[in-house]
Amino acid sequence: MSKRVKHPTRNAVVALAAAGMGASMVFGGGAAVAADSKTVPAAGPAAAVAAQAHTQAVQAKAAEAAAAKKAALVKKAAAANAAKKAALVKKAAAKKATSWVKPVARYTLTASFNQGGAMWSHKHSGQDFAVPVGTVVKAAHSGVVVKAGPNGGGDGPAYGNAIVVKHANGRYSQYAHLSKIDVRVGQTVKTGQNIARSGNTGNSSGPHLHFEIRTTPNYGSALNPAKFLRAEGVVI
Numbered sequence: 048m049s050k051r052v053k054h055p056t057r058n059a060v061v062a063l064a065a066a067g068m069g070a071s072m073v074f075g076g077g078a079a080v081a082a083d084s085k086t087v088p089a090a091g092p093a094a095a096v097a098a099q100a101h102t103q104a105v106q107a108k109a110a111e112a113a114a115a116k117k118a119a120l121v122k123k124a125a126a127a128n129a130a131k132k133a134a135l136v137k138k139a140a141a142k143k144a145t146s147w148v149k150p151v152a153r154y155t156l157t158a159s160f161n162q163g164g165a166m167w168s169h170k171h172s173g174q175d176f177a178v179p180v181g182t183v184v185k186a187a188h189s190g191v192v193v194k195a196g197p198n199g200g201g202d203g204p205a206y207g208n209a210i211v212v213k214h215a216n217g218r219y220s221q222y223a224h225l226s227k228i229d230v231r232v233g234q235t236v237k238t239g240q241n242i243a244r245s246g247n248t249g250n251s252s253g254p255h256l257h258f259e260i261r262t263t264p265n266y267g268s269a270l271n272p273a274k275f276l277r278a279e280g281v282v283i
């Protein structure tokens with residue numbers, strides 16, 4: 048029995064030793080774990096670097112996308128600008144076709160509309176442009192010639208040689224005191240087309256072009272031609 052009693056003691060010692068070993072092993076294991084857990088924070092910066100790299104990659108991708116978006120916008124804006132420019136050119140061309148021009152290129156303005164004076168039985172019915180005899184007279188706008196000839200084309204001798212052109216807007220332009228008439232009644236004329244040469248015929252105090260804008264083909268229906276042209280974008 049004593050042998051048997053000793054045995055448990057030895058066994059207990061062995062067991063204790065084993066337990067001690069076990070404890071130390073456990074402790075050692077714990078230390079190792081602690082040591083490992085210390086290396087985990089050491090891996091932290093590496094993870095942060097990786098995260099940062101990832102962030103940078105995401106940012107780069109975002110920047111790339113933004114650049115692509117910007118490029119697309121720039122391209123779109125350029126296309127819009129080109130379309131706008133083309134529309135403006137088209138508009139300018141259309142405007143040119145419908146625009147009015149001065150009947151003479153170089154001149155000195157003399158008697159204006161409604162001006163009183165000994166030269167006219169009533170107020171002055173047009174705008175006078177002083178120009179040398181033989182100056183090219185142009186149609187202020189496209190239209191059809193409805194009067195052309197001496198005696199003011201039928202309006203009276205005071206006008207001398209004269210032309211009246213009918214326009215699409217229902218207005219008429221008249222050119223008087225001409226030295227030479229280069230169109231005939233019924234002829235279609237374009238805006239700016241040479242239709243006559245200026246002169247000093249009729250009741251005229253000196254070489255000039257008398258220019259009227261009328262609401263009918265006839266004398267007595269004149270509007271202020273300077274004001275009319277200004278409304279059409281032509282400042283004399």
Ligand SMILES: [Zn+2]
Nearest residue numbers: 173174175257
């Ligand atoms: Zn006049």
